[in-house]
Amino acid sequence: MKFFTTAWHNIRRSPYQALAAILVMTLTFLVVSFFSFLIVGSSRVITFFESKPQVTAFFKDEAKQENINALEDSLNSTGKVASMKFVSKEEALSIYRQQNKNDPLLLDLVTADILPASLEITTTKINDMASISDMLKQSSVVQEVVFQKDIVSTLVNWTTAARRIGLGIIAVLSLVSVFIIVTIIGIKISQKRDDIEIMRLIGASSWYVRWPFLIEGIFYAVVGAFIAWLVASSALVYATPTLSAFLKGIPIFPIPLVFFFGLLGVEFLLAIFLGFISSFLAVLRYLK
Amino acid sequence: MIKLEKVSKKFGIGYNALFDINLSIEKGEFVFLVGPTGSGKTTIFRLIIRELLPTEGSIIIDEWDIINLPKQKIPHLRKKIGVVFQDLKLLKDRTIFENVVLPLEVINIKPVEAKQRVEEVLESVGILEHRDKFPVQLSGGELQRVAIARALILSPDILLADEPTGNLDDDTSWEIVKLLSAINEKGTTILMATHDTDIVKKLGKRIIGLDKGRMVKDEKHKK
Numbered sequence: 240m241k242f243f244t245t246a247w248h249n250i251r252r253s254p255y256q257a258l259a260a261i262l263v264m265t266l267t268f269l270v271v272s273f274f275s276f277l278i279v280g281s282s283r284v285i286t287f288f289e290s291k292p293q294v295t296a297f298f299k300d301e302a303k304q305e306n307i308n309a310l311e312d313s314l315n316s317t318g319k320v321a322s323m324k325f326v327s328k329e330e331a332l333s334i335y336r337q338q339n340k341n342d343p344l345l346l347d348l349v350t351a352d353i354l355p356a357s358l359e360i361t362t363t364k365i366n367d368m369a370s371i372s373d374m375l376k377q378s379s380v381v382q383e384v385v386f387q388k389d390i391v392s393t394l395v396n397w398t399t400a401a402r403r404i405g406l407g408i409i410a411v412l413s414l415v416s417v418f419i420i421v422t423i424i425g426i427k428i429s430q431k432r433d434d435i436e437i438m439r440l441i442g443a444s445s446w447y448v449r450w451p452f453l454i455e456g457i458f459y460a461v462v463g464a465f466i467a468w469l470v471a472s473s474a475l476v477y478a479t480p481t482l483s484a485f486l487k488g489i490p491i492f493p494i495p496l497v498f499f500f501g502l503l504g505v506e507f508l509l510a511i512f513l514g515f516i517s518s519f520l521a522v523l524r525y526l527k
Numbered sequence: 528m529i530k531l532e533k534v535s536k537k538f539g540i541g542y543n544a545l546f547d548i549n550l551s552i553e554k555g556e557f558v559f560l561v562g563p564t565g566s567g568k569t570t571i572f573r574l575i576i577r578e579l580l581p582t583e584g585s586i587i588i589d590e591w592d593i594i595n596l597p598k599q600k601i602p603h604l605r606k607k608i609g610v611v612f613q614d615l616k617l618l619k620d621r622t623i624f625e626n627v628v629l630p631l632e633v634i635n636i637k638p639v640e641a642k643q644r645v646e647e648v649l650e651s652v653g654i655l656e657h658r659d660k661f662p663v664q665l666s667g668g669e670l671q672r673v674a675i676a677r678a679l680i681l682s683p684d685i686l687l688a689d690e691p692t693g694n695l696d697d698d699t700s701w702e703i704v705k706l707l708s709a710i711n712e713k714g715t716t717i718l719m720a721t722h723d724t725d726i727v728k729k730l731g732k733r734i735i736g737l738d739k740g741r742m743v744k745d746e747k748h749k750k
Contacts, residue, residue: 241632241635433616433618434618436616437616437617437618437629438629438633439602439605440576440578440605440610440612440616441605441606441610441629441630441633441677442602442603442604442605442606442630442633442634442681443602443633444599444602444633447602447633
């Protein structure tokens with residue numbers, strides 16, 4: 240308890256240094272929080288697409304209904320199809336209108352003629368998608384086949400790139416935070432050199448002198464992490480209506496509370512680790 | 528209790544702070560360490576608390592071989608030896624109570640017990656009424672008493688007092704010496720560095736003389 244009191248005195252006696260340390264930690268953990276949202280969100284989008292083995296075939300304008308029916312029959316006969324839904328040009332227009340109801344300019348420009356009719360097919364097994372896709376491509380009435388696997392692989396590529404960049408930024412910011420805390424704790428140790436000397440001369444052990452500085456470093460990191468978590472979580476909750484409209488149909492929102500508290504727990508652990516490492520390096524460097 | 532054998536201490540290149548010192552102090556003794564400034568009195572104190580290591584020789588404190596003492600045992604040694612430093616080494620931003628309680632906090636004594644012990648010691652050195660003041664609010668003699676109180680708080684076997692009367696007037700100096708003498712009568716071994724010859728003569732205790740790092744005198748009790 241005495242160590243905590245001493246650490247708290249040290250923090251209060253130099254508020255600007257404490258503020259600088261907390262701010263840099265907040266910045267680092269803001270990136271950690273937003274990056275976590277991005278990773279978890281994109282993973283769920285990918286899982287959503289992966290869980291829906293769907294192939295969409297867009298028909299040529301000249302395709303006749305009997306040709307389309309024949310294609311449906313031949314697909315059904317394979318036994319690989321779980322469900323099939325025909326979307327006519329009029330239905331496509333209706334969907335388009337629904338999606339763009341707030342933008343009259345886009346509605347004026349589009350008629351049913353320019354939208355293709357399509358067939359949405361889901362397979363019972365994800366592995367059957369490729370053979371169904373090939374069958375559709377061979378049909379003379381099909382203009383284009385959109386395969387979810389392509390969307391998934393594009394998303395995976397984007398997510399991998401974002402993950403690498405995010406990890407890079409987090410690594411650099413963590414390093415900067417560590418150096419700043421090492422410097423701040425180093426300054427504190429220099430300022431208290433006389434006190435430390437006296438404590439040692441009256442029989443204080445090395446750890447007795449070290450603990451308040453270690454607690455101080457951990458305090459900066461934990462407070463920074465908490466502020467960052469609060470800001471990032473509030474921003475996500477605030478942006479939820481916009482994001483859920485954008486990702487319509489993909490069940491990401493609302494984010495469960497357990498995710499937020501799980502993230503807080505992980506960030507606290509990371510903060511304790513970063514704070515301890517930083518102040519321990521400072522103690523090793525300046526308290527010989 | 529304190530034994531120095533052929534102890535020499537050289538600082539940097541060439542400067543001999545101590546040269547071939549042999550001395551032995553028994554438990555319960557009161558010994559004056561006298562000599563002019565730079566004669567090596569403070570260096571002997573710093574060697575005894577293992578703030579410094581000698582260049583040559585051996586130092587035994589209460590069966591502890593100071594030279595070969597593991598680093599982690601140094602705090603234990605220092606808890607057995609109370610020191611009144613020449614520059615007092617009081618923490619200016621802490622009250623008298625907080626300064627004196629510090630060694631008890633280091634050994635993790637319960638706050639209630641610590642408070643009681645500090646009050647007893649402050650009472651015994653006559654400054655209990657100043658417990659909540661800061662060092663800057665006290666006179667030189669009072670500050671010496673604070674330093675003595677802190678040195679006594681762990682009931683050490685040995686008390687080292689480095690020029691405790693250095694900046695004090697005669698009356699106050701004599702009060703401090705009487706206080707140290709009373710502490711000695713309760714069984715604490717005292718080694719006091721001074722160059723105040725009047726006090727040394729009046730008290731009639733054992734005198735060890737130093738000059739330019741060499742031991743030049745060892746006079747036993749006169750009373």
